[in-house]
Amino acid sequence: MMRVVPDASYDDAGEGRNVPRRLARKLAAGLAEFRTLMMNRINDVNATTCREVIAAAGSVAAVVDGATAHVRRVKEMVASIEGGDGGGVAAAVARQSEVLRRFFESVSRDIARQEAVAERAQQHLQRITKAASDTAHLASAARLLALNARIEAARVGGHGNCFSTIAGEMQHLAEQITQANVFIDSVASRLSQDLPEVAESARALRASTEDLSHDLSQATADVEGETAVMRDIIRRMLEQSDQEMAYLISSSHEALSHLQFQDVVAQGLLRIEPSLHDLQVEQAKELGLEDIISDLPVAQHREIGGDKPVDQDNAGEVLLF
Amino acid sequence: MPKKVLVVDDSPTVRQQVGLALKQAGYEVVEATDGADGVAKVGGDPDIGMVILDVNMPRMNGLEMLETVKAGGKNADLPVIMLTSEGQQSLIERAKKAGAKGWIVKPFKAELLVAAVKKLLVA
Numbered sequence: 001m002m003r004v005v006p007d008a009s010y011d012d013a014g015e016g017r018n019v020p021r022r023l024a025r026k027l028a029a030g031l032a033e034f035r036t037l038m039m040n041r042i043n044d045v046n047a048t049t050c051r052e053v054i055a056a057a058g059s060v061a062a063v064v065d066g067a068t069a070h071v072r073r074v075k076e077m078v079a080s081i082e083g084g085d086g087g088g089v090a091a092a093v094a095r096q097s098e099v100l101r102r103f104f105e106s107v108s109r110d111i112a113r114q115e116a117v118a119e120r121a122q123q124h125l126q127r128i129t130k131a132a133s134d135t136a137h138l139a140s141a142a143r144l145l146a147l148n149a150r151i152e153a154a155r156v157g158g159h160g161n162c163f164s165t166i167a168g169e170m171q172h173l174a175e176q177i178t179q180a181n182v183f184i185d186s187v188a189s190r191l192s193q194d195l196p197e198v199a200e201s202a203r204a205l206r207a208s209t210e211d212l213s214h215d216l217s218q219a220t221a222d223v224e225g226e227t228a229v230m231r232d233i234i235r236r237m238l239e240q241s242d243q244e245m246a247y248l249i250s251s252s253h254e255a256l257s258h259l260q261f262q263d264v265v266a267q268g269l270l271r272i273e274p275s276l277h278d279l280q281v282e283q284a285k286e287l288g289l290e291d292i293i294s295d296l297p298v299a300q301h302r303e304i305g306g307d308k309p310v311d312q313d314n315a316g317e318v319l320l321f
Numbered sequence: 322m323p324k325k326v327l328v329v330d331d332s333p334t335v336r337q338q339v340g341l342a343l344k345q346a347g348y349e350v351v352e353a354t355d356g357a358d359g360v361a362k363v364g365g366d367p368d369i370g371m372v373i374l375d376v377n378m379p380r381m382n383g384l385e386m387l388e389t390v391k392a393g394g395k396n397a398d399l400p401v402i403m404l405t406s407e408g409q410q411s412l413i414e415r416a417k418k419a420g421a422k423g424w425i426v427k428p429f430k431a432e433l434l435v436a437a438v439k440k441l442l443v444a
Contacts, residue, residue, distance in 0.1 A: 053334045061341045068345075249345055253431035256338040260428040263332045267406065317408070318433050319424040320440065321417050 024287035031283055035276040042273075046266040053262040060252045067248055071241045078234050093227070097220035104213040111206040118199035125191050132184040139177035146171035257316075324442050325349045325368045329359035329386065330375035330404070335427070339373055339404070342431040343438065356381025360389050363396065371442055373434075374421075376405035376412065384415055391420040400441040404429065 149167035153160030284290065326348045328339045340350040351369065353359040355378040363369055372390070376383040383403060390396050402423035403416050413424050422441050425434060 050332075050334050054337045057334070057337045057341055061344070064345055250432065252345065253342055253435070256342055256431045257428060259338055260335065263334045264406070264428055266332070266334075316428060316430050316433065317424075317426045318429070318437050319413065320437060321422055321424075 021288070024289055027287060028280070028284050028289055031276075031280050035273075035280060038276060039273055042269045046269060049262050049266065053259050057256060057259055060255050064248055064252045067245060071238075071245055074241065075238065078238065093223050094220070097216065097223075100216055101213065101220075104209055104216065108206060108209050108213070111202050111209060115199055115202040115206065118195055118202060122192075122195045122199070125188055125195060128184065129188045129192070132181050132188065135177060135184075136181045139174045139181065142174035142177070143171055146174060324370040325351060325366070326371045326373060326438065327351050327353060327359065327362055327366075327369045328373045329353040329356065329362075329378070329383065330373075331355055331378040332375070335375065335404070338431065339434065342435055343373075346435045346439070348438070355379050356383060356386030356389075359386045363390050363399070369399070371438060372399065372401040373404050373438075374401055376403060376407050376416075384412065384419065387416060387419045387421055402434075402437060402441065404434070 146167045149170065150164050153164035153167055156163070326343050328336050328343070328350055329352075330336050330339070331354055336352045336354075340352065343350050351362060351366065353362045357380045359372065359374065360381070363372065374383040374387060381389075383405065387401055387403070390399070390401070397420070400422040401420065402425060403413075403421050404425045404427060405412075406427040408426050416424060423437055425437065
């Protein structure tokens with residue numbers, strides 16, 4: 001700003017028109033320079049604050065965008081765990097459990113069939129043993145009968161030779177039957193030892209399978225329980241995230257609302273321009289320099305309704321027609 | 322597809338703030354720096370579904386833009402909200418007559434602006 005120093009020719013009588021014209025022009029030029037410097041400074045300040053506000057708003061937006069993206073990623077992960085479309089971990093566990101349950105059911109049925117077969121085999125074996133015992137009695141009776149027949153044949157003498165031969169064959173047949181019975185007895189004895197073991201193994205296997213199936217059901221129920229708990233925790237976390245996001249967005253709206261005052265202040269500062277212009281005009285008139293008024297640049301009125309301060313009573317008002 | 326909102330204001334800070342608030346609410350935002358720029362954007366982009374319009378701007382002010390855009394029944398369905406520091410009833414009536422759907426006085430609450438946009442875009 002130009003500094004004005006009174007000189008000896010200055011007539012300080014309080015009347016501008018008495019000021020020498022040279023000094024008056026100097027004063028007018030100083031005022032013009034002051035106006036220019038003032039407006040340049042205001043424009044600089046406005047530009048700087050505008051940049052800062054845009055940067056601040058950008059930071060606010062970055063925070064909200066980051067939080068929004070984070071919540072979206074969490075929701076996507078939760079959706080993959082919950083697997084509403086059948087692709088989730090919980091759904092996979094449930095499907096696997098179902099497959100295993102069916103497998104164990106099938107194995108249990110097979111084992112039960114084996115048990116039944118073993119039981120029937122034992123019954124058959126008992127019948128075979130009884131039949132073999134009956135046969136042994138018959139063989140013994142046949143041997144005794146053959147012996148009596150040979151005794152009777154010997155008593156008859158030469159006429160009983162043929163009968164004696166038949167009795168010998170009968171005795172031989174009875175001995176073969178006895179040998180066959182011995183063999184059947186030994187096989188039946190081995191079978192009677194083995195079959196209960198087979199049946200016992202089948203029962204043990206069935207018990208183990210049932211225990212395993214029961215444990216699997218319990219484990220599945222535990223997994224489902226844990227999944228339900230986890231789902232509940234995640235649901236509550238998501239609800240909290242949504243609330244925090246709503247708060248974050250609300251806070252960012254609040255911050256953006258506050259940041260608008262940069263524009264309000266900038267407009268207020270720009271209103272100095274017409275005041276300075278008017279001051280120049282008044283001063284020029286006062287100093288008798290009407291001829292330079294026409295040279296003064298016209299103030300830039302950007303408002304349609306004229307420059308006026310923001311009516312704080314109306315600020316923020318929303319009218320929908 | 323998100324609705325596209327045109328924000329017309331000569332103040333970069335206001336454009337930024339309105340833009341951020343609307344983007345947070347899920348809207349796509351395009352900007353214009355004055356009325357003439359705004360008229361060109363509306364004419365060149367049929368996807369624009371709403372206009373947020375300042376009043377005091379260089380070259381062509383907001384009311385002139387509104388009257389140009391709505392002239393002859395053009396863009397009758399395009400909702401326009403005036404966003405300005407002006408509160409004169411005569412200006413509000415002029416905007417209403419020209420086809421504006423709302424008038425918001427600066428400085429505004431961002432959430433109220435978003436609520437107004439939502440309401441008009443649903444209607």
